[in-house]
Amino acid sequence: MALIVQKYGGTSVGDVERIKVVAQRIKENVDAGNDVVVVVSARSGVTNQLIERAKALNSMPNEREMDMLLAVGEQETIALVAMALHSLGVKAVSRTGAQAGIITDFNHTRARIIEVTGGDIKKQLASGNVVIVAGFQGIDPDGHVSTLGRGGSDLSAMALAGALKADICQIFTDVDGIYTADPRIVKSARKIEVMDYDELLEMASSGSKVMQARSVEFARKYNVVFEVRSSFNNNSGTIVKAEVPTLEGLVVSGVAVDKNQTKVTITGIPDKPGSVAEIFEDLGASGIGVDMIVQNIGRAGMANLTFTVAKDDASKAEKILQNTCSKMGAEVSLTGDIAKVSVVGIGMRSNSGVAATFFSALAQKNINVQLITTSEIKICVAINLDKADEAACALHTAFGLDK
């Protein structure tokens, strides 16, 4: 017997038929003798409809009112899921984010959780109830409904699992788990059975979009063991937890490819303190994130700087940089035909030879490396976009992930 927190996203509870399936799955967990807390999102589409209505009335809706509005979506789902469980003879009660004691700061529409009391959840579990909690929402210290922003329901589930000291937090989604690589790119990609928080975080920032980094960081901080699994079948998923012994002697857990990158090169920057800072400050002020920064000294005391930005930000970044650079006499050029390819693995911490394996795998395929960045558990390169898939396959094989 365990205490399980389960999170079902919008497509999993999209209509009454899907809700029945979710209820059946919850029942199986209850029948197996577990205490179950369920976190649900709004039915898919509902949140967008609400936003549409709001925008029709006000182009810049007040954020507190937006939260009042959006919280409606999850509140509907919790009641429906509870009713579906009652139909199956399972005792269940629903709780809003506020009732579940998810206390946030005042940053409406993107609030951060500051405390989770759990409300009366423990008591309800003790009386044999499944507790269905509205994800994505909380309450600010003044008693106003708040919402947590993108990926908020995952965060609600992690936070409740942490506060209730749950044995596991199961994140039900439309994929079977985390894969060693994108199966559409690398045919031999396999589902990872167990991995470390840091590995998933590095995978996420390298283009694997299963979970928002924010939720994973929260889980790591509060040591919440979670599982990413599918709501469409009964296969076990990927367990994510604190550092695990590397399985099968593998140094690397996965290969990530990010094709949504643009490379920015700035040449002729005056090599004096503050020049580079100025460039990044202007970008940062516009909310544009940069990655893979490389600087070297060119001719005549001038510096060259290269980095990547998300493709969506490229034209905005170009405009800002041309302004900044023209003032210092530097030149900007952008190229979109690159991809980031990374290998990630906590085994890299204690293994030498990883870089050698990595670069010889690429060299054998005659793939040229434009930029390199590394962390303790990741090697990441920028290469030509049309070589990305070939590189991913080569690295997957080289690090023994094909099995």
Next chain:
Amino acid sequence: MALIVQKYGGTSVGDVERIKVVAQRIKENVDAGNDVVVVVSARSGVTNQLIERAKALNSMPNEREMDMLLAVGEQETIALVAMALHSLGVKAVSRTGAQAGIITDFNHTRARIIEVTGGDIKKQLASGNVVIVAGFQGIDPDGHVSTLGRGGSDLSAMALAGALKADICQIFTDVDGIYTADPRIVKSARKIEVMDYDELLEMASSGSKVMQARSVEFARKYNVVFEVRSSFNNNSGTIVKAEVPTLEGLVVSGVAVDKNQTKVTITGIPDKPGSVAEIFEDLGASGIGVDMIVQNIGRAGMANLTFTVAKDDASKAEKILQNTCSKMGAEVSLTGDIAKVSVVGIGMRSNSGVAATFFSALAQKNINVQLITTSEIKICVAINLDKADEAACALHTAFGLDK
């Protein structure tokens, strides 16, 4: 400058265009220097959609969960109305029933209000905000969302007006006010400018369906002056308040017709204590209300009993009565071809000759009266259904309501 509580029903806030109209009307009241509290219902259709989803998951949904579900409808509207007001430059905040301190008992889906604290409404008004409150909903003493049942939003408005000591509670609806008779039946019917709570209550129980009796009773108890008026135009409506001097020397305020009645006659009831009680107990236990009860003694110590029931309850009533009556040897017969016609007016308290005017008006039209009941401020008769409209017109004229 006054404190006004306004209530807008589901059709008045049915879509974003209607919400814009409501916001404009609220703005006019604010611009005129008033403090305004607005109570809104769910957009028309929303509540039914939610009920449909619930029924698809559970034929007998738990009532607490039903309230959690239904409260969603009004919560959406309050946020949207607040946003629409912001667009017009009007300061506004939304409050759920719980936040507005509408405390109810534990009877979910048909809760009764036990206290109204108003939450921080006074403070918000003082800061220049319009306060938009979700109608139809409250919170039980355990902190669970409750709903007030049919006509609940009117009740929310009355309760807030009472608690805040508002100068007036305006009930916006799709009719212009209360009429001296149904204008579809009596062409010369006129809008009543001002009337007493009791008159409206008697009109309501006699088939005028503008307001639920429950809300009017609440207003009377807490002496809330309210106005029934249209959200589709700017005409003043009907003001309802405690006993008012009868206008224009009129004894009668209105004529009501109820064609939704079936007459039940039971003959041959043993004339001994308890027989009639047994009949009404069996009906009452099934939730069937009776009206216009007349009993007289027939031949040989047998009693005859006649009363009316709502047409919708007729077949259910017949089944129950046949069972009860066969045991005591009595006979049941029903006829649906009757109508109730009433005149109502607090002026009747202090005027003699009302009955004479009433019955001579009917006699002149050769209309036969089957049943008669009276209260201090009402005379009500059951007549043939096909004479109902003629009777209403004759009474409207006889009591000087044609003007």
